[in-house]
Amino acid sequence: MSAPDILYIGCGPDPDIDPEARVVLVEPSPDHVPVIRGQVRGMGRRVRLIPAAVAAETGNATFHICNFADLSGLDVPAPLFELMPGLKQVKTAQVQTLSVADLLGQARIREDGYTLRCAAPGVVPLLLNQLLADGALDRIGALWLTVGAEPFHGPGSDAASVIATLRAQGYRLLAREDDADPDWPCLKFERDPALAELSRARDAAEAAKSALETERAGLLARLQESEAARQAAEAGAAAIRADLANVQDRARTVNTQRDRLEAELEAAREQAARLQSEAETAGEKLRAAQEARARAEAELEETRTAHAGLKAQLTEITTLQSRVEALAKDRDVQRAAAETARADLGMALRMQAMAAADLKDLQDRHAALSATKERQDALLGQLALQLGDVSEHLQQIEAAPGSPRLERGAAAKKGDA
Missing domain, CATH: 1.10.287 (Helix Hairpins)
Structure with missing residues (x-):
């Protein structure tokens, strides 16, 4: 598979895949990995799956599986249980973890302008911080990020903070889709070179x-x-x-x-x-x-x-x-x-x-x-x-x-x- 068009983190058991795009799917849940493999088996080398969780360091960690699959993760904060009384942890499993740099290496990201999608709200703050620290954020042409309306996963994890961070890096907010669940909107950004240049000039x-x-x-x-x-x-x-x-x-x-x-x-x-x-x-x-x-x-x-x-x-x-x-x-x-x-x-x-x-x-x-x-x-x-x-x-x-x-x-x- 050549360099991908889309890197999709936390894609879940039924990922929305562009039939013409080259896609790398990232999913840590042991319950979802076999299902995804069965779905992409007939797609050839155009779609590839990496069964791992994004973390601060590469290694192994405990993955908490909840009855609401989208809220499963390496860490399920206590405010989520208060916000959703029906949320429960079903079981745990040991999964492989990859740092953002190692994930980009395994995904074979070599070209600029690709799309990064992340449907795991708890991963977004870590993802953005490591991309900024490694100077890799500028290579992304578009971002689709599912985040919390409030900082459920700690400071910087809410929609307002994510929007402010990406605007400061030269990304324009195209849409905020929260019809399905107002507590977990999907933010869609596009990189604007002129805005990025102005942001750099303003920072200077x-x-x-x-x-x-x-x-x-x-x-x-x-x-x-x-x-x-x-x-x-x-x-x-x-x-x-x-x-x-x-x-x-x-x-x-x-x-x-x-x-x-x-x-x-x-x-x-x-x-x-x-x-x-x-x-x-x-x-x-x-x-x-x-x-x-x-x-x-x-x-x-x-x-x-x-x-x-x-x-x-x-x-x-x-x-x-x-x-x-x-x-x-x-x-x-x-x-x-x-x-x-x-x-x-x-x-x-x-x-x-x-x-x-x-x-x-x-x-x-x-x-x-x-x-x-x-x-x-x-x-x-x-x-x-x-x-x-x-x-x-x-x-x-x-x-x-x-x-x-x-x-x-x-x-x-x-x-x-």
Whole structure:
């Protein structure tokens, strides 16, 4: 058998087979397989049967056979028993399972544009997910899928979710047949290359938009960091200015103390000079007294008294000299403090200049980031306009009275009728 036209999963005991088509039937139920083999025995190599269930992995699994054959499967969810009180599991059987990739390999799917039919609602979510993951969905020209009106087999198994998934992949819904059972409609899709291309363009545009949004968020974060750094730099500069003011106050205080000490030192020097002059005068008097002692014994007592006075003055001179030395030491200490204050002042001025340079650099970076943000906002605006144009163009194509897709849809509906 050459490459098939139709791959029919969950065909059941009485499959609806196109007499002119090449068909691969897939049916796992041990009760249905012999019946199907008897039906297709006379059809030659045009129809082939694969007795297996579609699963996530190739191997063997338990197949649950219910009194409603269409609801049999590898897993019968509890909501089905609640929806249909008469539904019962009759028995189980071990069956072969095939992954979607292995099933396509055994079915010898080599050409694009074939029709995929699936009458097993529980298989549809797994089938679509594996086809998408393997990049094999684009090869299908049409899909006929029986699904639940509600997500009986879990998220993504209901009709609305399946329609949304396939529309996003470029498939147009041709019909929703639910006359036989509203709870299990049959959805018929046809691949529309133009719709698929527009979907890919829309996905690319959304991806670009997301990337731009991410970049914009990064720029905003960097801008906020720059603003925080600028504020921290300004706070540091303010602290440096406050420290500089304190140093200047201390320098003024030290200068005042230095001037006062220098004045006291000058006064002490003047007093020392005066005492020195007095000491010299006293020495002259002492010499005169000593000379007078030789001249007259009568003046001895007066001379002794004068001598005692001179000794007292000498003691006072010694005390004053000690005070002068102490003042000189204090003057040296105050000069050293003044030099330290001048050094602190120079360091503070250099730190202030460095902080000002850092602040200027942060302001330049802030301006550059703001310009980049404005360019990104402009690009986002242009992208939004382009998305609007694409959406409007798509709506015009679908709504045009002479559209080839509308004509094909109408022809398909007449053929179904």
